[in-house]
Amino acid sequence: MRRLALLAAGAVATSAAPAAANEVVITVTNVRSADGVVRACMTTKESIFPRCIKDADSHRTVVPAGQTVTIRFTGVKPGNYAIALLHDENNNGKADRTLGMIPKEGYGFSRDAKVSMGPPKFGDAVFTHGTDKQRLTIKMRYW
Secondary structure (H helix, E strand, O other): OHHHHHHHHHHHHHHHHHHHHOOEEEEEEOOOOOOOEEEEEEEOOHHHOOOHHHOOOOEEEEEEOOOOEEEEEOOOOOEEEEEEEEEEOOOOOOOOEEOOOEEOOEEEEHHHOOOOOOOOOHHHHOEEEOOOOEEEEEEOEOO
């Protein structure tokens, strides 16, 4: 009887593992306020990054803002991805700008890719997701 219980416990643990393996977990730090939401988008398509809302196959989510935010993408296939984040403080669904080009709200990218006269290129933000659970930390940046 005891052996059967151990086998059953092993089967449960094994069946839960694949779901976690296809997951990317992002910890977002340096969020300046709990106002609004954090919008996250993860894509494999270099040609549309960072505007991956145009990618029907991208992983996207919106979570409440807070000092530290955790974002989970599940069902992620192995491949090369880049992530773009927006701290949409007024929750209007867009990146607000001053003088048409200076971001008024926070932003962040995988690999903490830097912004210089525009968003980073896909190659600066790309990371490879394999079959294991992936954990990333992205620092929110503000002008």
